[in-house]
Structure formats: C-alpha cells, structure tokens
Amino acid sequence: MLKRSAAMVLALIIVFSGLGMALALEADGNSRKGKYLFRKSCRGCHAEGQQAKDMSPVDMTQAQWKQLFSDYKKLPCYDKWGNVPEKDVKDIYSYLYGHAKDSPSPAKCK
Template identity: 40%
Template structure:
C-alpha cells in the first residue's frame, strides 16, 4: 500500500514539474526584472538628452497584448517608444530582457502591469 501511494505521489510531482516547465518556457526567455530596469534606464537617458518631456516611461507593458509585443520586438519596430537613438544603441541581450518584461506583464498575461 505504501509503495503505491509513494509511486503515485512521485508521478504527480513529476507531472506538475513538467507542466510548470512547459508554461515557463512560453515566454521570450530574457530576464524580466533586468528588462524593467533597463527599459527605465533607456527612458531616463532619452529624457536627459532632451528627446522626451518626462523621465517616466510613456509606454507600459499593459498597453498591448503578448502577441502585439512579440510582433514589435521581433520586428525591432521601436518607433512607438520614441528615443530612436537609444533603441538603436541597445544590445540584443538588453532588448531581449526588455521584451521579457513587456511580454510577461502584457495586458493578457497572468500578471498584467498595473501602473507605469
């Protein structure tokens, strides 16, 4: 009896682990926390250069759905953000982190961004 319960428990844990790994693999794969920091740093640099009126970002992850952010970042169409000079200088790794931030907090994500 104990052996059956033990094996069943192991199978349940394995199944839950596999499912959580599958859901975690859906996103772009960058560091969303670093992406938030990097995005704010890009906007701040743009503000200091005088290209925008405010140091706080005008674009929030919750402004669009995940598929829309995917199209923007995969197409590297950053015109909506403004700050063209800063976006042109950004590395691919930093762009992936920012994409992860926007994707994971998009309007249709499990945890949409609630403030800018």
C-alpha cells in the first residue's frame, strides 16, 4: 500500500520535475504545527479509504519531499488545496521533510 503510493508520488515527481521553477522552500517552518496542518489540510483526501493515496512523511526521502515541494503549485491536487497560506505550506513541508524516511527522526506512525 505504502510502496504503491510512494511509487505514484515518484512518478509524479518525474512528470513534474521537468517543469519546476524551483521555489526553494526552506525546511525551517514550525514542524509541530505542520503536523497538525498536514492532518487538517491533506489527510482529508490522502488517507486510507479516501479519494487520494494514503500519505505519511516516511513515504519518501528528504530529497524527494524537497523535489515535490520545489514547485508545489504545480501538484495535480493543488486546485483542491483551497487557501492554504504559504506559511502553512512551509510548516507542512517542514514536518514532512523533517520526518522523512531518511531523516534523523523518521515519523513512527501516521
């Protein structure tokens, strides 16, 4: 399940990597708030039994999260994000990046 969703995301990265105008988000947001916002903003769709694939920080490496967020406005689901302010995106990114599977403290569970 996780492997498949990770593969999907990877495929997306490959598709989008050519287009990216690197926004170069810094992972210095509030990771704890990011965890909360990730749940509020993303898990509505990205969860088991929901419309999008289940998702957790440990699905990808730090490099992959970085790549994915380098041009997050081009993500296929961006139109569904609504009004997520950039500050919140930064917090979410800090959480995902900070707890990626190759991070010093990978997320233990979702």
